Amino acid sequence: MKSTTIKDIAEALGISVATVSRALTDSYEIKPQTREKVLETARKMKYKPNLLARNLKKNSNNLIGVIVPEIITSYFPELIIGIQEIFNPLGYQVLICQSGESSAxxxxxxEMLENQQVEGMIVSVSKESKNIDLYKRLIDEGMPIVFANRVIDELEAPKVVIDDRQWAYNATEMIIKHGYRRVAHLAGNFNLAITKQRLEGYLQALDAYKIPIDERLVMYVGIQQEQAKIGVRYLLSLKERPDAIFCVNDPIAIGAMLELKERGIRVPEDIAIVGFTESPTGKVLGLSSVAQPTFEMGRTAATMLLNRIKNPLLEVAETIVLDAKLIIRKDTLIKKKSSAFMAGDD
Structure with a gap:
């Protein structure tokens, strides 16, 4: 059965969503008679008790929920540290959950954070996330939620991201300008927004430099290091092998480097590699990559959430786009002498 939302109550009473929200938060702007009508209707329509309690209580519990896919790589711990830097000095307790890349x-x-009556959530969705309905219900009911890095494009909610499409374009362009013409792409999980956007950037760069798009050079492998092996084995089986690989993230790029080394393929002399994330392991291995402002992304997401907690009637679903940086290292990307597209050319 569909849960009752603030919007449902507003429609039943013929008043605005903002008026219902103000009544549930005990705003001084609402007449006592209106507040009573809203509360009575909310009870009759079985508006979720714990959310009703959250909206009615005058004193906050200072709990913030954070959901990330994993904390094995350095990326999400850095994001969490950025979040904590904003909330901890203000007396908030940050509850950290790990989805393990599982939608379930x-x-x-x-649901656990909802039952804990957190004041808001910061979420980076799992690779197989299918929870649009759940997030939509919570947002409709007034729960402040901010999405960071891995977002759901279909949801109208605050988001903090980088321009994945543009930076994938920049990375692919740099590969081309270093002289590579047969550039492959190891893509992430099909339903992730970052997979789609980075693939689009890669394809746009090829098109801009009039390099024919060969669909055989694109393979969806996933986002975890061990999954790169399948992609590399496939690319090496092609009659015309790629001379460079642009990977959806650093774990895939690192996995690709290790598999190429295992098979006696030299990087970058035989095949160049470029990743996306700028991980500590990637730095040690000399991986060329797109460096994301992970710590700042956490701080920004926390600031956005704090603003929505303090201003619950904000209706603008703002998206903040942070800058990134392309890091080129000769261990994985060198200039090819026979190119018509050398770095620095227009």
């Missing part, structure tokens, strides 16, 4: 566990995380 992500849903359980969200």
């Amino acid at each position: 566990l992500e849903r359980k995380n969200v």
Whole structure:
């Protein structure tokens, strides 16, 4: 059965969503008679008790929920540290949940945080996230939620990201300008927004430099290091092998480097590699990559959430786009002498 939302109550009473929200938060702007009508209707329509309690209580519990896919790589711990830097000095307790890249566990995380009556959530969705309905219900009911890095494009909610499409374009362009013409792409999980956007950037760069798009050079492998092996083995089986590989993230790029080394393929002399994330392991291995402002992304997401907690009637679903940086290292990307597209050319 569909849960009752603030919007449902507003429609039943013929008043605005903002008026219902103000009544539920005990705003001084609402007449006592209106507040009573809203509360009575909310009870009759079985508006979720714990959310009703959250909206009615005058004193906050200072709990913030954070859901990330994993904390094995450095990326999400850095994001969390950025979040904590904003909330901890203000007396908030940050509850951290790990979805393990599972949509089902992500849903359980969200429901647990909802039951804990957190004041808001910051979420980076799992690779198989199918929880649009759950997030939409919570947002409709007034729960402040901010999405960071891995977002759901279909949801109208605050988001903090980088321009994945543009930076994938920049990375692919740099590969081309270093002289590579047969550039492959190891893409992430099909339903992730970052997979789609980075693939689009890669394809746009090829098109801009009039390099024919060969669909055989694109393979969806995933986002975890061990998944790169399948992609590399496939690319090496082609009659015309790629001379460079642009990877969806650093773990895939690192996995690709290790598999190429295992097979006696030299990087970058035989095949160049470029990743996306700028991980500590990638730095040690000399991986060329797109460096994301992970710590700042956490701080920005926390600031956005704090603003929505303090201003619950904000209706603008703002998206903040942070800058990134392309890091080129000779261990994985060198200039090819026979190119018509050398770096620095227009």
